[in-house]
Amino acid sequence: MQIVGVTTQHEVYIASKVHKFRMNEMLVIEDESLYQPKGEVVETFSYNRYIPMGFDKGIADDQVLKTLEQIGYDIGADDIHLAKVRLFEEAVQPIQTGATVRHPHFNEISSLLVKTTPAEGLVLGEVKSTDFIEPTLPESLKELMHVQDHDEIRPQKGIPFIFDIRAMQQYPHIGVFGGSGSGKSFGLRVMLEEIMKLQIPSLVFDPHFEMNFASQADDLPSAKTYTDRYSVVQIGKEVGVDFSALSTRDVERLLSAAGSLTESMINVIQTVHKRKDSYQSFSDRIANLAEAIELGKQKVEAMLHDGGMTRDEINRFSTFRKLLDQYGSLPLASIKGIQWRVNRLHQAGLFQQNIRAIEQGIQAGKLVVIQGAVWLLQVFSSYVIGALYGKRRSFRDAKLQQKQGDFFPPFIVVTDEAHNFAPKGFDAPAKSVLKEIAQEGRKYGVFLIFATQRPTLLDETITAQLNSKFVFRTVRGTDIQTIKEETDLTHDEGKRLPYLRSGDVFVSSAIMGRTMAVRIRLAHSASPHALNPFDELKKMKEQDSEQVLRALDAYLPLAEMSIMNQLTNLNKEAQKNWDVAEWKQELERLSEDGLLKKQKTPFATLYTRP
Structure with missing residues (x-):
């Protein structure tokens, strides 16, 4: 391998007769005067006599062509492999044409690629095109993972x-971007497995009910288990909101997530909500106030002066009168709106539990996965993130002031579909606390990992604070533009984004100091959604057919005219509720699939086992 053509301080061209260059391949230029500069292949090109095109359309120009001829290449006969190489560091002068090039030893580039040990960092994948360096790789960095490559x-x-x-203390927060099918969710799963390996407390909001680590990967030898490293909770079942602990501002945030609030509705909350209100006391007050205003003050007074009421009715209408005296000027429509929103959250189970299970999981160093519908997660996240972040801040602030405080560990907040939690251009329940963590969380040891298919829709303040970005295949032009603005991806790397294989990722990180092309390792756990839906459909059809055949076995050979007589028994044994026409249709399908044999006789149509 040799340098050819015109060179600059930034880029060189390299030619070889035998070696086919690969994207992101690392090379060392043997130029002692420049301390053997190192670079990475950013574009490749191969030429031979069977390709009817000149160098004018390739990456090489006339200067490269002349150099090749001068150093002994036969342009008309040889296969010539060319690569455009970008240097990692600017050279003080142009590199000498004709200089030889080789693959590096690990110790020559270790500072560029490895910043920590496998025991202290997240082992996420394999740096692409570095297999040439394997012979010089230390034993401590070998056999750490398995990789899926071309099936x-x-x-x-x-x-x-x-x-x-550990470097997130200086360069906080991670963004994971990629379109559908790019491997984004798989990459996030691998990241969470590594976080569990290090026992870093984490809070994961899972709108797709897929971040469960109970199932091991079937095709992976010696897969690790994480049973005692995580817990899964669902909103309304294991966790919820303690209404009595909410401030008036918290109630506003929660109810705004159930449906947008008008100024009049906000005024109702601020007027009616009392400190330490339970869900029951607040909802009863709202319901009674709505009923009292509907009745009107005159009717309430008239009923109180009517002597025919029971004691309970007297108490009820006395309550109505007090509420009208206090809040009678509030608009009924706004009160009804608040009542509907409170009832909606209650029916979703939000106020039936507390966050004690989450706090215990974080204190124990676990990964706590919170599952629920997107709108419910938006509501709950604003409360739980605010509460836990407040505990962490209180501990750190007390420590700085040399006061005694209850220890609360540092933790990571992880969200999939992050643009739903912190959208650009409009408000969301958790947006304010997430923006605060993005800007101030580093001081308190609270960090964000945001995954989204649409980085363009993510709040710009948060996007700017994501110091490490994992960019999977992205097709949409606006998202590619956003990614290029927020990372150091080159123009050539940006052009490659729509064509990346699933599981390939560009890592642009201030921690690494450069963009790296990585192949994500195989996960040790399997997603509950890993089964192909078409395989699932086929499997269910096969199971259904087996169930029907078992029910039919006792009655074979079966004549079509006998179906009516056996209908009740057949439905009972097959667990169906079919009529005669449906059974005939099923028998016809089974015969077409070769599972039954259909025979037509002069007297009847018979179905038997083949």
């Missing part, structure tokens, strides 16, 4: 990509 599972060959999570 085959293979052990690690190249340099492992180990994310230095």
